[in-house]
Amino acid sequence: MTYCGRCGRDLTDGNHESCAQALALEPPRYCAECRRRMVVQVHPTGWSARCSVHGDLVAG
Ligand SMILES: [Zn+2]
Ligand SMILES: [Zn+2]
Numbered sequence: 001m002t003y004c005g006r007c008g009r010d011l012t013d014g015n016h017e018s019c020a021q022a023l024a025l026e027p028p029r030y031c032a033e034c035r036r037r038m039v040v041q042v043h044p045t046g047w048s049a050r051c052s053v054h055g056d057l058v059a060g
Helices: 017-023
Strands: 039-043 046-051 055-059
Touching: none
Parallel strands: none
Antiparallel strands: 039 046, 046 055
């Protein structure tokens, strides 16, 4: 994990406590490894987020 999945900034840059709380409830917008915007789909059972480089991240 290098980048914040919610705000896309470096995890060492600032405080991401509120981001971490939000990510407990909603899908990430940015790939944690490359910071690309991910394609997020919300399903009745959860969500999936796809990075064009790193593939799918699934939760729910
Ligand atoms: Zn953040
Ligand atoms: Zn990625």
